[in-house]
Amino acid sequence: MACRRISESVVRGATTAESVVGQALARLEGDRFGAVVSVDRDGAMERAREVDLEVRRGRLRGPLVGVPVVIKDNICTRWWRTTAGSRALADFVPSYDAAVVERLAAAGAVVCAKTNCDEFAMGSRGTTSAFGPTQNPRAAGRSPGGSSSGSAAAVAGGLAPVALGSDTGGSIRLPAAWTGTVGFKPSYGAVSRRGLVAYCSSTDVIGPIGASVEDVAAVFDALAGPDAGDETVATARAAGEELPRTAAVLLDGDLPGVVVDAVRTVASCFPKRRDASLPSLAAACAAYHVCAASEAFSNLARHVVRAMPRSRASWAEGTPDCFGPECARRLELGARLLGERHADALYFRALDVRREVARSLRDIFAHADILVCPVAPHLPPRFDDHLPPADRGGGGDAASRRGDFLDAVAPDLPADYRDDDFTAFASLAGLPAITLPVAGSSSAGLPVGVQLVARRFEDRTLLAAARLVSRLLRDDDDDDDHEEPNASIYY
Amino acid sequence: MRRWRTVIGLEVHAQVLSARKAFCFCPTTPSEANSNTCAICLGEAGSLPVLNLDAVRVALRAAAALRCSSISETLEFDRKSYSYPDLPKGYQITQRRKGLGAGGCVEFEAEGVLRRVGLEGAHFEEDSAKTTYRGDAIDVDYNRCGRALVEIVTLPELESGSEAAACAREIQRVLRRAGASEARFEEGSMRVDVNVSVRDDDHLRPKVEVKNLNSLRAVRAACDYEARRQAEIYDAGGVVAQETRSWDGGETVRSRAKGGAEVYRYAPEPDLPPRPLESLVGRSVADHVDALRREIEPHIPAAVRARLRKRLDPLAAAGLVDADDYGRTARVAFFDACVAHGAKPKPTAAWILGDVAGALRKLEFDTIADSNLSPVDLAELLALLDQGTVSRRAAKDLLPDLLQRRTSSSVEDLVFERGLARISDVAALRQFAREALDAHPNELAAYHAGKKNLEKLFIGKALAASGGRADPVLMRDVVRDCLLQAS
Ligand SMILES: [Zn+2]
Numbered sequence: 001m002a003c004r005r006i007s008e009s010v011v012r013g014a015t016t017a018e019s020v021v022g023q024a025l026a027r028l029e030g031d032r033f034g035a036v037v038s039v040d041r042d043g044a045m046e047r048a049r050e051v052d053l054e055v056r057r058g059r060l061r062g063p064l065v066g067v068p069v070v071i072k073d074n075i076c077t078r079w080w081r082t083t084a085g086s087r088a089l090a091d092f093v094p095s096y097d098a099a100v101v102e103r104l105a106a107a108g109a110v111v112c113a114k115t116n117c118d119e120f121a122m123g124s125r126g127t128t129s130a131f132g133p134t135q136n137p138r139a140a141g142r143s144p145g146g147s148s149s150g151s152a153a154a155v156a157g158g159l160a161p162v163a164l165g166s167d168t169g170g171s172i173r174l175p176a177a178w179t180g181t182v183g184f185k186p187s188y189g190a191v192s193r194r195g196l197v198a199y200c201s202s203t204d205v206i207g208p209i210g211a212s213v214e215d216v217a218a219v220f221d222a223l224a225g226p227d228a229g230d231e232t233v234a235t236a237r238a239a240g241e242e243l244p245r246t247a248a249v250l251l252d253g254d255l256p257g258v259v260v261d262a263v264r265t266v267a268s269c270f271p272k273r274r275d276a277s278l279p280s281l282a283a284a285c286a287a288y289h290v291c292a293a294s295e296a297f298s299n300l301a302r303h304v305v306r307a308m309p310r311s312r313a314s315w316a317e318g319t320p321d322c323f324g325p326e327c328a329r330r331l332e333l334g335a336r337l338l339g340e341r342h343a344d345a346l347y348f349r350a351l352d353v354r355r356e357v358a359r360s361l362r363d364i365f366a367h368a369d370i371l372v373c374p375v376a377p378h379l380p381p382r383f384d385d386h387l388p389p390a391d392r393g394g395g396g397d398a399a400s401r402r403g404d405f406l407d408a409v410a411p412d413l414p415a416d417y418r419d420d421d422f423t424a425f426a427s428l429a430g431l432p433a434i435t436l437p438v439a440g441s442s443s444a445g446l447p448v449g450v451q452l453v454a455r456r457f458e459d460r461t462l463l464a465a466a467r468l469v470s471r472l473l474r475d476d477d478d479d480d481d482h483e484e485p486n487a488s489i490y491y
Numbered sequence: 492m493r494r495w496r497t498v499i500g501l502e503v504h505a506q507v508l509s510a511r512k513a514f515c516f517c518p519t520t521p522s523e524a525n526s527n528t529c530a531i532c533l534g535e536a537g538s539l540p541v542l543n544l545d546a547v548r549v550a551l552r553a554a555a556a557l558r559c560s561s562i563s564e565t566l567e568f569d570r571k572s573y574s575y576p577d578l579p580k581g582y583q584i585t586q587r588r589k590g591l592g593a594g595g596c597v598e599f600e601a602e603g604v605l606r607r608v609g610l611e612g613a614h615f616e617e618d619s620a621k622t623t624y625r626g627d628a629i630d631v632d633y634n635r636c637g638r639a640l641v642e643i644v645t646l647p648e649l650e651s652g653s654e655a656a657a658c659a660r661e662i663q664r665v666l667r668r669a670g671a672s673e674a675r676f677e678e679g680s681m682r683v684d685v686n687v688s689v690r691d692d693d694h695l696r697p698k699v700e701v702k703n704l705n706s707l708r709a710v711r712a713a714c715d716y717e718a719r720r721q722a723e724i725y726d727a728g729g730v731v732a733q734e735t736r737s738w739d740g741g742e743t744v745r746s747r748a749k750g751g752a753e754v755y756r757y758a759p760e761p762d763l764p765p766r767p768l769e770s771l772v773g774r775s776v777a778d779h780v781d782a783l784r785r786e787i788e789p790h791i792p793a794a795v796r797a798r799l800r801k802r803l804d805p806l807a808a809a810g811l812v813d814a815d816d817y818g819r820t821a822r823v824a825f826f827d828a829c830v831a832h833g834a835k836p837k838p839t840a841a842w843i844l845g846d847v848a849g850a851l852r853k854l855e856f857d858t859i860a861d862s863n864l865s866p867v868d869l870a871e872l873l874a875l876l877d878q879g880t881v882s883r884r885a886a887k888d889l890l891p892d893l894l895q896r897r898t899s900s901s902v903e904d905l906v907f908e909r910g911l912a913r914i915s916d917v918a919a920l921r922q923f924a925r926e927a928l929d930a931h932p933n934e935l936a937a938y939h940a941g942k943k944n945l946e947k948l949f950i951g952k953a954l955a956a957s958g959g960r961a962d963p964v965l966m967r968d969v970v971r972d973c974l975l976q977a978s
Contacts, residue, residue, distance in 0.1 A: 074537075075537075076535075076536065076537040082536070082537075084536070089536065092536060094530070094535060094536065094537065095530050095535060096530050096535075096538075098537060193537075193539065194537065194538070194539050195537040195538075196537055197536045197537050198536075198537065198762075200761075201761035201762050202761040228541065229539060229541060230539050230762075231539070231540070231541060231542065231762065231763055231764060232761070232762065232764055294758055295758070295761060297572070297756065297758075298570045298572050298580075298581065298582045298756070298758060300581075301572060301574060301580065301581020301582055302534045302536065302579060302580045302581045303536065304574065304581060305534070305574060305575075305576065305578065305579055305580070305581050306534075306579070308576065310576055310628060310629040310630070310631065311627045311628055311629060312624065312627050312628075312629060313627050315575070315576070315629070319574060335756065338572075338756035338757070338758055339754050339756050347758070
């Protein structure tokens with residue numbers, strides 16, 4: 001809604017993109033949350049003036065005209081440093097714009113700043129960036145969630161109405177949940193990854209974070225669609241925007257009461273509900289980390305080659321130490337998974353779990369239109385809080401196989417891997433998923449998010465469901481008149 | 492001393508004929524260093540590969556020409572990781588799990604023996620950049636980086652350096668004839684790695700890879716050297732390290748650049764989802780491969796040689812087939828056309844390989860097809876020669892005219908126009924004989940003094956005086972007659 005209001009005012013001539021962007025830049029330059037890595041004042045003002053020119057020529061329409069956007073710093077911007085939160089890319093200036101940057105520009109949006117993130121999107125706490133940690137604007141002293149920490153914090157902190165993040169195993173949805181924002185991970189293949197600094201190419205997805213479902217839907221509409229430059233983008237756009245009727249409710253393990261309540265509240269918005277279980281939930285998360293580390297191993301190799309001097313002596317010496325500790329640890333894990341531990345076939349067992357997860361989800365979606373579940377097994381933690389590892393789960397042959405797999409890889413997984421317990425499965429299966437904030441449900445005033453998941457390429461069905469839920473939860477059918485704190489500050 | 496037998500397998504890398512690189516849109520035309528590059532082939536962060544379908548279609552021609560027994564129904568790619576400046580992404584996109592085709596064979600002659608070597612298969616991959624060293628500095632030219640390659644891997648069935656070289660040469664011919672690659676060593680569009688090991692009666696010893704051999708001579712020499720080196724180590728009770736070596740022109744040396752054995756950490760390429768080959772060729776894979784084979788097979792050296800051997804000796808058959816690579820077997824086509832016009836196979840082949848080839852070389856024509864000589868011309872000329880209308884010498888003299896001629900008059904007309912028809916008129920021959928005798932009074936005297944073998948000299952001189960047009964048998968009689976008369 002913030003987007004539509006800004007866009008309408010700019011198109012109507014009540015304000016100008018230049019003025020809106022100018023205000024946004026001032027806010028971004030005053031960032032106190034460690035949300036922003038770099039602001040492109042001159043470029044953004046120039047782009048804003050171009051938008052105004054196009055508006056006067058009557059050439060721009062739609063809900064993003066003149067809207068200031070911030071994007072995660074792992075999305076390439078031409079002539080503008082793109083760091084992915086890493087020292088390795090501290091001086092990297094791409095020669096091209098990412099597909100999503102081209103699409104935002106075509107829709108009249110103005111990219112103003114690049115946001116902080118966990119190094120190469122590896123992290124769930126917003127703590128591994130070479131440019132320092134990101135603070136949670138809605139919960140002081142607590143993690144904003146990662147890896148799109150800066151994008152979520154920028155929206156939650158009122159620095160920008162919408163942001164782009166990337167989600168590999170939960171990196172949009174988790175920070176959205178912990179900062180009380182709306183975070184949408186589109187279906188894998190709905191949005192081009194061209195220009196996204198790769199982490200785990202088979203699950204990486206770019207998506208929006210905003211203050212409302214309407215805003216993220218508007219940004220998604222601008223981003224989605226085929227791209228000849230990314231062979232993993234689907235060419236056909238899935239139709240349908242039917243409202244889902246049956247919700248499957250997934251509640252698993254030891255969850256805070258407020259999270260359980262929030263999930264039940266959201267589920268109650270749907271006419272029919274049924275309980276669902278995903279037996280491989282913990283194994284899915286572990287399998288995701290195995291896939292991610294394995295793919296990261298080759299994806300990040302180019303940054304090392306780039307950092308190496310072109311001399312025989314330095315190549316004989318070995319590769320430089322250009323990554324932070326968490327990133328280095330995951331790369332080392334990837335190297336072992338594809339190298340020495342290849343014999344244990346952990347990588348291929350992870351692929352088996354991945355297929356099993358997809359099968360279980362197909363079963364769930366055979367009887368339900370939408371899946372409602374937590375985003376994370378806990379509320380925004382203090383920076384030094386960590387969850388214990390998952391237990392092996394129940395009996396049965398399949399469960400025992402999964403348990404063996406978990407035992408085999410658990411020692412290798414990141415400390416906070418269980419942050420991704422409820423997000424990794426949708427990443428593995430490429431399903432669209434959205435985090436909705438459920439206001440006021442935590443006694444401590446901490447944000448609580450609930451996740452909705454739909455079938456692959458039913459992104460618009462998911463967004464329609466999310467819109468319905470947020471309207472019902474606001475107890476207010478007329479969302480046009482609903483005033484959100486974020487929306488009013490721009491005009 | 493044990494008897495060691497050499498075991499060699501080849502990995503041939505050939506650049507696929509394509510206007511673009513394998514996974515980006517950069518041109519492949521030769522140009523200034525580092526000018527044919529983009530974010531994709533330079534491995535810039537965030538860049539994604541876009542498969543060049545044309546290059547795959549061309550590489551498929553290679554797989555069909557190499558008689559791969561099974562062509563894959565889907566295209567799948569893998570990443571092969573290694574760290575070196577010639578590979579900006581830190582990995583090469585290749586096909587590890589499933590290539591374009593599996594199986595296949597090449598047939599060739601090595602030292603007069605017909606050999607048939609099996610193939611593991613052929614796969615599609617991208618080329619690395621070209622590195623050169625200036626002291627400690629590594630210069631990299633990324634123009635080559637990302638070019639489409641087809642890699643052909645033979646089974647370890649070759650037994651000597653010369654056999655390995657002959658096999659590489661045959662693969663080169665097949666690739667060229669199939670229109671799949673220029674396969675030129677000197678331009679780097681073909682490179683060969685060899686896997687060399689030795690075996691005694693007990694068992695096969697571990698193999699050593701010698702990389703980046705850039706000539707047939709290097710293939711032969713490196714294989715022989717390496718086999719000898721390994722045998723000597725074993726004979727001395729040593730162990731051959733499993734490592735990657737390179738050829739420095741005189742010996743194989745442990746690769747300093749990339750070190751010893753490598754762990755490539757292969758993994759599926761997530762940026763290129765599996766793609767049905769059918770969608771790429773617009774018909775079923777089996778139909779496509781059948782059609783390709785029908786198109787290419789008639790040009791494949793082994794098939795052509797086998798066909799020609801029915802009418803020619805093996806040497807002539809090989810001569811016609813093996814010499815030119817690019818003109819789509821221009822000589823064979825020419826030979827076939829001559830025979831179709833009634834020429835006899837053996838003399839036709841002899842002329843194409845002998846006098847015609849010589850004249851082409853002298854006049855700097857690349858192939859017979861580039862000249863103006865038509866198969867009808869040669870067939871006619873050979874017929875005139877056969878009938879005795881022209882002498883061999885006259886026929887040969889006429890060749891430069893035929894190669895360069897602009898008129899369409901028949902060869903027979905040309906022969907008479909140019910006064911090249913054979914002279915069998917005895918009065919005219921007597922004239923030439925007299926001239927020869929008159930011009931050599933000393934020899935004539937010697938002849939009459941008893942040096943009867945000078946007769947050959949007078950015959951030769953007389954024939955020469957006729958410009959080679961005189962019938963040699965008649966001329967001999969005429970010269971003898973004149974010598975008798977002169978006594
Ligand atoms: Zn390129």
